């Protein structure tokens with residue numbers, strides 16, 4: 001058995017997965033720390049679900065490897081420690097809630113019936129109700145009860161809250177975070193709702209075109225960047241200050257007379273000698289940081305890889 005206190009929950013080395021249509025993931029290297037909540041972010045088709053399927057052993061890599069607490073995801077040692085909630089939350093519609101939990105118990109050696117029942121009960125859901133008659137929010141709660149009943153060390157959530165209204169989303173997220181706080185379970189959560197991630201995630205992995213664009217501790221990543229706002233310069237094509245080191249610019253935009261840019265700090269001051277006294281510089285929010293990296297095609301930020309190691 002691997003060490004449950006091991007500091008790395010997921011590690012990928014040269015990870016790639018190819019389908020007939022092409023590479024869904026390619027040359028991915030990342031490390032996701034244990035005991036943290038990681039946001040897995042990327043545009044549609046970036047490879048997020050493929051990554052989850054590789055981490056759960058449902059798919060095998062075409063190249064490289066992925067390890068779950070140091071183990072091959074297709075082995076029992078890894079599978080026992082991982083719970084996965086997929087986008088479509090597959091549950092048997094004709095089962096009652098009680099039958100669903102019994103099914104979970106029959107599949108898992110270390111099943112925690114009290115924990116699973118507690119999650120269902122806290123949502124006011126009848127154990128006799130058929131799953132097919134439940135609201136989307138109630139189905140999510142039952143799916144989470146199944147996931148947490150397994151007592152996982154790693155919980156993988158592939159946009160499970162996408163079909164919920166905002167109030168139910170917040171409630172379901174609160175449920176996840178309570179379990180994280182109680183048990184220190186590691187969570188990887190994919191979501192397109194960037195504004196919700198800042199309050200729940202402390203680590204991020206951003207995929208684009210099947211590759212890793214950004215990874216690391218969220219606070220550290222924000223601190224490693226600057227948001228620059230000011231009146232667009234007429235003399236430069238991109239509106240930014242002429243002396244600004246363009247190699248550090250992740251993304252820039254001009255709206256009317258105003259220019260904004262997200263810039264990497266990377267040690268020395270990227271604005272040194274740039275004549276930027278008329279520009280406002282601020283540390284970006286996580287949402288601003290993620291949006292800039294989602295929009296841009298620039299190189300991977302190497303300093304953040306160090307942050308994740």
Ligand SMILES: Nc1ncnc2c1ncn2[C@@H]1O[C@H](COP(=O)(O)OP(=O)(O)OP(=O)(O)O)[C@@H](O)[C@H]1O
Pocket residue numbers: 019020021023024042043044045046047048049050051
């Ligand atoms: N089973 C499969 N067979 C063929 N191609 C696949 C398969 N699964 C994924 N792909 C392709 O791999 C790429 C990545 O898909 P994936 O579902 O992993 O992206 P995603 O980031 O989860 O997208 P979304 O945000 O829309 O859920 C896409 O081009 C997709 O068409």
